[in-house]
Amino acid sequence: MSAVAREQGSIDETLAFLREARIPHQAGELLGYATDGSFLTLGVPTLVVFPKDEAECAALVDHAVRHGIALVPRGTGSGTAGAATAPPGSVLVDLERLGACDARGHRRGLFAPIVVDARGTPADLAKAGPDDELYVRVGAGRTSDETNRALAGHGWTVAVVPSSGYSTFGGNFATNARGSGTPAFGPFGNAVNRLRIVATTREGARVLEVTDREEVRRLAGHHGLCGLVTELDVRIAPIPKPEDMVCALLSIESEDAGHLGATIGGLMKRVAAECRYFAGEFLFIDEGIVRPDDPIRKDPVLGGTFVLPAGRRRMILLYRGRKEGMEALPRIAAEFPEVAYREITFPQFRALMAVRTAATGKALRRVNVPGAEDFIIYDPARFGDVLSRMFAAVEGASGRPVGHHYPDGIEVHYRPQAAVTRADIEAAWAMIQKLREAVLRTELTVEDRKEHGLGLALFRDGSPSRHEELRRLKAEYDPANVFCPHLLLPEIEGRFIGSSFRV
């Protein structure tokens, strides 16, 4: 039997199983699932399954083990590492509904969260104190946005929230996402206390409950290699009262990116050592970063941020944290005479964060070209050097660098955008290679893609020790090797999907 016929045979068997088990699915040439937030593709999947609970997951995994079918878990598909894309022959398992639906399978946008303490005992938020260590027990398909809506009335929030607040907790865990709250709580995996996962034996599915914190941390960033995570206990934190909070805007401008980076790098080092904060974010301002009619241009405090003398570059840095813990910030800023410091309100902070989020996305008639969009600089003293190399490499290209200041490093995101023509895309690819060569160097203490996971770039950018670690983890949880076996093949390579767009 040819490989194609064998593949078709197992898809047919799986379809028959799904119909019998009444698990919703879609089959055919599924162009709409050909990529995730990475714009990378491994081809067009032909089957996507939408289990709604653990029982359906277990039945599906059992079937997969018995029939030797590869499964690729997918949350909401916002990941930027290509790990939620499926190679031909694999079955995509969309876990968005997991634990987020009623018995009929309908998602409810509003829900009453179950809150537990560190031992897993139900807790009452109404009686909770600000120092209590509490968790929400949520289905893996739930999102931070939904959960925060449910918690807001009680004055609590999910502790670690990536900018993609609509991504699933299952995805956040599998990529070990970072975001607001990371400076205080670490990456997402550190904020998970317990989980349930449908893993395999050589004979079929097994459902495991992982309660050991160290084991949970080991699993964080598993990239779907170990099983389908179905439920998690996710750390929550009280929302500080506005009067206890401080939001700060720091701004510096110069013609010299290296000088900007060196100054801000020095400042960040001091902030990391002397302040405790929830969020530290930065962006570079250019004339087009907000639309001419954007109301933010009229804001008496923020408007000036977007007016830029010709030839100069402005970098702005935003911090948010409790007043207690941020006392040193104005003093530190004052020690850097070129840095303008001002306190802003939370709505102003949010408005600037919206600019930051849109800055990476805005791509008028263009597509984002992936490649080196996410790197972390461990030694802030190197920030100036890295920035000057980066700006020299990306000179003239569209795309805007933005980033986070985490206490353990500076995370930079940069993604060029290209018009959908072969020439433009090839130019963007070439530029990315230049950028990689310029900045991804150990002597600069720069590492690729810490935040969004390695995904399809595991072998290109990951260390041999990371490969080994994932192999060991996989052997323990997935001895049947049904989950994303392709990710551990060194030759696997995603292709940029934008070259196939017909726009």
Place this chain on the structure above:
Amino acid sequence: MEALAPPAGAPDEALRILAQEGCIQCNKCTMNCPVHRVDVTFSPRKTILQAYLGGSDALSERDLWACLTCGECQAVCATEVPFPAFIRAKREALRSVRERTAPCKHGGYKEILAKIMAKPNLNQDRRGWIGDGLQVADAGDVIYFTGCMPYLDGVFTYTDTARIGKAAIKVMNAAGIVPMVSNAERCCGHDALWNGDRETFETLARRNVEWIRASGAKRLVTTCAECYSMLKYEYPKVVGDLNVEVVHMTQLIQELVAAGKLAFTKPVDLTVTYQDPCRLGRHSKEYDAPRAVLRAIPGVKLVEMDRIRENSMCCGVGAYANCDAQTKFLQQERLEEAASKAENLVTACPHCRIHFSCYLDGQPVDPLPDLKIIDVTDLAAQALG
């Protein structure tokens, strides 16, 4: 990989609408789309990617009509991808090719009504519902554009939509305005436009603008969010300037109260929550006037729902194109949210009121506490001494 070879042929207009704001494939739209919550296979992001790769005609019949065109996806999208405009363009483009139309819930009633309204030399009595004690005129500075309201009560017997019109006239009369109600008025064309029948929409727009311009009126008031969005934003694209200022009734009331020309003297002791209609809210960016009216009425206590303004959830039906069994779960979800805040749900669009009332009049899919659906203008009229 074969399937991903770039297809030949120029992109169509609908695809151009999508492409002008680059989609970053983040899926935020889908996670905020009400239809996705009841049908996991429906996803704006998926549709966009499919269109990019395979052309926009690949859209399935289900995906074409299931979209409520509510605009929640666009409101949350970091790059503001205009998905509803894409759907509208696609409905328009595919209409002639495949001769398909919206699977209308009411035997094509609204579609037939619009088509009849587009005919020349119509002889209508559009004032029969007004009743005694209310003053309207054949001419004047202010037009009250009633929309399809006079024709709705024959079908949606459980709603008494005409009471919104009576309330509007009562409020205007109380402020010394005797509005013009014209027998020459036609359907605004909202459903025709959103369901892809541009020809009927444009005919209706031209017929309406003819009498509106000839009237010499300075202002045109609507109580319907759909009429408002058509006359204010879509007509000028087709017929140019209307020579009148188009206002929603809530904007007029807010203005009259602020100018001291209208006073609410009778308390209306109700706890209410407010449904932002898609056409008034996200489509027209008017969120404040209806809330200002509610705050001006003595006795009314406004308790907001969790999802409001830009993030408000749709009433479940857009342009009468997509009401099915799954719609009922959306309506249940939204009404549960409303009922958790108040006993009364106020809206500023007769169609939201119809769709919600219809749901409550039928068999709710889950138990619901008593909830009354009220139009904001009706509430304002109750507060007049």
